Amino acid sequence: MLFPETISKKLNIPYPVIQAPMFGVSTPEMVAASADAGCLGSLALGDLPAEKCIPLIRKTRSLTEKPFAVNIFVHDIPEITAGLREKYTEAKAFVETFAAENGLNVNLPALEDLTVNTYHEQLEAIIDEGCGILSFTFAIPDEESIGRLKEKNMLLIGTSTSVEEALLLEKAGIDLIVVQGIEAGGHRGTFNTENIPQIGGMSLLSQIADHIDVPLMYSGGIYNAKTMQAARALGAEGFQVGSMLLAAQESALLPFERERLKTVQENDIVLTKSFSGRYARGISNRYIRKLEGSDYILPYPYQNKLTGALRNAARLQQDADFVSIWLGQSIHDYSTQSAKNILENLIEEYKQLP
Template identity: 60%
Template structure:
């Protein structure tokens, strides 16, 4: 049998393939399509409110009766100090001027108008809605939330970018670990946003395999059957894919963003904090070149909230130079087929190569 069944049995799915929870790119339709293919769909809830989370959960349930994971951010919220207030004002003024110089008409929010939400209200919503799989990133759940979720039969999947993070997750009772190699697109799952760890996927995978005793999913660089088989041979029990679904029919990316992906070069894919205040891997553009390595980057999530309106306005104008276009290091053809077709092709090709 080609597919390991440890995670499949635990999650109640046919294949240990996980659709990556790409907040802002994946949709309820993508989640449901992955689930209906026999894989684990991931519903990206990010740091949405409880009401917004419930709406998306119910919307997804209308599209599939198969298991899917809710995915949330569990970051620590920085204290609002006088220094942060001053930095916010300066950053807001700088970004509004930058937008104006580039013919983007946008008004960015003031600090007092930004609502920062704790993940705890999402935990309550997830329990109330009967979700039985919860994945999370940017840190670890607190002990109280872990206990409450386990009491309600929720399987927990935490994200690590280092061996120490993996050991922390294991020690706290997390059921499955998602091992995120540096090749992965989008935001790094690193616990400490100011100390990004760039450990290559194969090295990290081997370290986790040798030192951690709970099953793990690997994320980062999987884009075809050969890369998946290589990860399987190194001991992964599950395989998370996101990059191959970026241009899919169910992706929320617009045509101009998908076109840019199809033209991307390897030297254009970089790590940046400029959009959100947390390191994320994506396509370099004018905004990144101007803002990266300046004083105009607030801690997450304040930078993310501040730039949200700018990114939205740029997207409305189809201005690729001011949107965050996240992608991993494995460049491919970025198929625009359906999520189901892309995943079924990967499954079929993986099984074929496994037989050879």
């Protein structure tokens, strides 16, 4: 089967296949390996401060001369009110106590000790570093930022989880849209709404394709050539794959997290706000079961910052009950080959389709 050309031409890559940005999992090495397979690697910068973004961009550039995307979380920072202070203190105490009861002793940061940065600082660093492709999730950068990025001729890739969001991205002049089905692993890209749309990939992609002229890439549940073919039939001109690469050689997952992938069952996969304050799909564990739906979940990014130290401590102790292992709905054997081999095999399989 032939790959559509629109997106690969725009991105200057052989195949319209994107290695999904996966903050905490994808690495500069994964980006370079994906570029070697003729795909677009994505360097996930999440909400890192600018000074941490710069070395990662430079490292990636030292590993590949091919195009790659940098990816950021575009999010507002809620004002710190008296109510938030109180809630934070309660959540901190609750989580510390629950962790200690389960053998994980950790002091979580006080609200005053958190460093919370805006995407604007990241954008300055990304522009200064001369990056050519920016993808983003959680919202759309403000108009002024988009103007600046366009002035620099940057190609912009946004994420949509509803037709309404796709229309807003199109209106904002975004070059390519990633349609993120509810199947997708990791955070929902949904724009700052409490009740996230939970639209399955098939329905969402087809409806967005009916309304939008911007080229679409599909993301969520792709794990072989047939799933790509289905997305193609529904209007996708490109494909973004995440979970398929979780156990790749270049993944930052630790050995105990990779082991967990081998035993995961279909009913283990849940959407949860408990780690970050935003919905994300991953493997359920003791922490999620206790926290989900409780009063101890703060708005993003405060919950994310609160639980960062918890997750680091759990990783040191190899405790899968207190880490966030994000994963999509297509459970299969996760290849431990290089991302280059995994993507090359996927592309070859697609080409062999009738």
